[in-house]
Amino acid sequence: MTDHNVSEDEFQEELKLSFWYRYIFSVDHKTIAKQYLFLGLTMAVVGGFLAYLMRSQLAWPGKPVFGWPVNEGYIDSPHYNALVTMHGTIMVFFVAMPILIGAFGNFLIPLMIGAPDMAFPRLNMMSFWTMFLATLVMIASFFVPGGAASAGWTGYVPLSADPIYTGVNWGLNFWILGLALEFVSVLMGGVNFLTTAITMRAPGMTLFRLPLMIWMQLSAAILFMLSVGPTIAAAVLLLLDRIVGTGFYDPGQGGDPLLWQHLFWFFGHPEVYVILLPAFGILLEILPVFSRKPIFAYHIIIYSTIIAGFLSFFVWAHHMFVSGMDPRLSLPFSITTILISVPFAIIIFAMIITLWRGSLHFSTAMLFTLGTLTTFILGGVTGIFNGSPAVDIYIHDTYFVVAHFHYTLFPSSIFATFAGIYFWFPKMFGRMMDETLGKIHFWMSFIFFNLTFLPMFALGMGGHMRRIADLSRYDFLKPLQPTHQFITVAAIVMGIGQIPFIVNFFRSLFAGELAEYNPWRANTLEWVTISPPPHGNFETIPTVYHGPYDYSLPEIEEDWLPQNQPIEESLLSTLKGKV
Amino acid sequence: MLFDKWFPDNISTFGGEIDSTFYLIFYIVGFWFLLTEGAIIYFAFRYRRRKGYQASHLRGETLKQTAWILIPGLIVFLLDLGIDFAGGHAYNKVKFDKPPSDTKVQVMAKQFDWIYTYPGPDKEFGTEDDMKLEPGDKNHGLHVPINRVVTVILQSEDVIHSFFVPVLRLKQDIIPGREIPVWFEATKEGNYEIACAELCGFSHHTMRSILFVHSEDGYTKWEEKQRLADEAF
Numbered sequence: 001m002t003d004h005n006v007s008e009d010e011f012q013e014e015l016k017l018s019f020w021y022r023y024i025f026s027v028d029h030k031t032i033a034k035q036y037l038f039l040g041l042t043m044a045v046v047g048g049f050l051a052y053l054m055r056s057q058l059a060w061p062g063k064p065v066f067g068w069p070v071n072e073g074y075i076d077s078p079h080y081n082a083l084v085t086m087h088g089t090i091m092v093f094f095v096a097m098p099i100l101i102g103a104f105g106n107f108l109i110p111l112m113i114g115a116p117d118m119a120f121p122r123l124n125m126m127s128f129w130t131m132f133l134a135t136l137v138m139i140a141s142f143f144v145p146g147g148a149a150s151a152g153w154t155g156y157v158p159l160s161a162d163p164i165y166t167g168v169n170w171g172l173n174f175w176i177l178g179l180a181l182e183f184v185s186v187l188m189g190g191v192n193f194l195t196t197a198i199t200m201r202a203p204g205m206t207l208f209r210l211p212l213m214i215w216m217q218l219s220a221a222i223l224f225m226l227s228v229g230p231t232i233a234a235a236v237l238l239l240l241d242r243i244v245g246t247g248f249y250d251p252g253q254g255g256d257p258l259l260w261q262h263l264f265w266f267f268g269h270p271e272v273y274v275i276l277l278p279a280f281g282i283l284l285e286i287l288p289v290f291s292r293k294p295i296f297a298y299h300i301i302i303y304s305t306i307i308a309g310f311l312s313f314f315v316w317a318h319h320m321f322v323s324g325m326d327p328r329l330s331l332p333f334s335i336t337t338i339l340i341s342v343p344f345a346i347i348i349f350a351m352i353i354t355l356w357r358g359s360l361h362f363s364t365a366m367l368f369t370l371g372t373l374t375t376f377i378l379g380g381v382t383g384i385f386n387g388s389p390a391v392d393i394y395i396h397d398t399y400f401v402v403a404h405f406h407y408t409l410f411p412s413s414i415f416a417t418f419a420g421i422y423f424w425f426p427k428m429f430g431r432m433m434d435e436t437l438g439k440i441h442f443w444m445s446f447i448f449f450n451l452t453f454l455p456m457f458a459l460g461m462g463g464h465m466r467r468i469a470d471l472s473r474y475d476f477l478k479p480l481q482p483t484h485q486f487i488t489v490a491a492i493v494m495g496i497g498q499i500p501f502i503v504n505f506f507r508s509l510f511a512g513e514l515a516e517y518n519p520w521r522a523n524t525l526e527w528v529t530i531s532p533p534p535h536g537n538f539e540t541i542p543t544v545y546h547g548p549y550d551y552s553l554p555e556i557e558e559d560w561l562p563q564n565q566p567i568e569e570s571l572l573s574t575l576k577g578k579v
Numbered sequence: 580m581l582f583d584k585w586f587p588d589n590i591s592t593f594g595g596e597i598d599s600t601f602y603l604i605f606y607i608v609g610f611w612f613l614l615t616e617g618a619i620i621y622f623a624f625r626y627r628r629r630k631g632y633q634a635s636h637l638r639g640e641t642l643k644q645t646a647w648i649l650i651p652g653l654i655v656f657l658l659d660l661g662i663d664f665a666g667g668h669a670y671n672k673v674k675f676d677k678p679p680s681d682t683k684v685q686v687m688a689k690q691f692d693w694i695y696t697y698p699g700p701d702k703e704f705g706t707e708d709d710m711k712l713e714p715g716d717k718n719h720g721l722h723v724p725i726n727r728v729v730t731v732i733l734q735s736e737d738v739i740h741s742f743f744v745p746v747l748r749l750k751q752d753i754i755p756g757r758e759i760p761v762w763f764e765a766t767k768e769g770n771y772e773i774a775c776a777e778l779c780g781f782s783h784h785t786m787r788s789i790l791f792v793h794s795e796d797g798y799t800k801w802e803e804k805q806r807l808a809d810e811a812f
Contacts, residue, residue, distance in 0.1 A: 345652055346652040349647070360627050463586075470784050
């Protein structure tokens, strides 16, 4: 199977495929990746629109909001709660995961390992259409009587377990079903990713010659597969409570509301690393190319990732310090939480040292990479505040937490995505994006992202609770109203700053400068083939001779060395185990 | 201190330790933040590509090179442990070293308000002189005397709520089906706001209540007045 490659005849056959089999029900991993990308980017617009609606209500409570189609523009609090819930749900499950895993994972894994496609192309296609169906179910939940789910993306019980508490009936049932379908899609993808990377690597592609993106995607797939089970169970119990009237979460029937929290967060915490690791993978691929230097400490990064992944299963109750669980649990969970910061700190340090003594080229991809790194660092350090049970007593469920997770999730799911798009667009679509528009896009996004979320730390320190539809009820929150207005204006400008990207993306798609096979002079295997790669990816499967980050070897004239380029015998001894 | 303007007043005996843990964390992570961001900005300028300058092939595979990330990693670990211990001390004070208290109040949270039950002068619940303050009652809220350890027993009628008093640095989620006790000692007279801090439904944002901290005399007077009002009713 490893040397399966499409012959010229078959390739010509492929050209005669109907529109349906070529673009809609394609089994080619690259087309499927693009489907995931378009789906994720569309849902990002939806998720962003929901945020705009929320922010408008917060800044100018009780005033009609432009673009809100019901109730003459007034966003009442049941709707506000639905907006909060669906914004979080959509961003995590229908933007971050389809793009980082579905798009980048699918596109890059076969190409980077030197394989013609995924191990299970039809399963791959099915995983996308399952994600598509899940998305439709989520969108449908807005339009059923009672509206969309409104118990938070965390869906705590009993609020979500009985329609009587929220007034939402089928909307919440659809929310559960949509999530379940999304989980199935990602599980199908995970099976494919692991099988492909383990069995279909090109000759010479040993595990420690794999690009770090592959290590990150595989770790994320394993994390997801091992952690999602309890949450699926929790969802089934929730559905039964809601529809059949069981009492798993109802104390009146002997149930326990905390059960949901444990089952949810056992998955919920590894889930944030499922999102983060592919994002790190993007950064780890772009940094060496635009520093013309190897990634610093390749092996340590891999070991740190494995350790962090392992630890991530033992930190979940740091989301529950204030929940009413036995307070004696707070100590062990705060220790594990503190421990997990160490491998991530090491990975961040390694990324920073990669820049040291490099030759830095600030392409748009590199700008977004550095933008991701700098904002993520603030998100990471503010996690320490939340991880201390004493401080968490005060900041739990305040805007401090909201600021913290936006400073981690936003860089990883949005900025890293942009970095990856600007970097791999030439390979994906065969054309170059415009760098000037890219730089405008970067600075608008970076500056206004920080103006939007930095003030939220101050709001949280002032005691401002989360998920408050209208803060005018509280005297101590009234002075914070101008801050909300500032944040909303910044957020709207950040949204406007996405227009250069949309224009750039579509214009480049149809009229961008044609891309050569390796515009960035990068070493990894995807750059060996033409842009975009044909069905089957490589004319002949490449053979790999060394690792992916051999940039600026002083013994070689070029400052790069593609993985499939053999090294001269005489040079090999000089390099002595370096490569 | 640095963030005095942003934090609400602290009128709680254990609030100071919570705040100082916050500051400890701030100074430690602030150091790492400045170090890492400073390095990135400095490297971005210092190593921007220029004619004639070649990048160095540094792999970070030898111990001499990886020490640059492993030793900082170790320092992060040790500082984090320090944070855990300092914070643990504050946390123990709140959760485990509960001082003896004979002033108790039952707080029942429900969608979307609070019900306060006071045991009255006999300090026993379920007796004649119990007083209940329900939504709409005059001076509805949590009445406590200054400088006295108060135990609040939290219950919920329906969904998860959360009892949050910013000036006390006190927060506790309330689970239906359980009784969760919390304690505090207020150090300043006045009226302060109580908020619900766990999404509990469409009117979550209206679950505001008041903490009344009375002087010793004021508290006795209020208790007397309230008992009479209850009896009359």
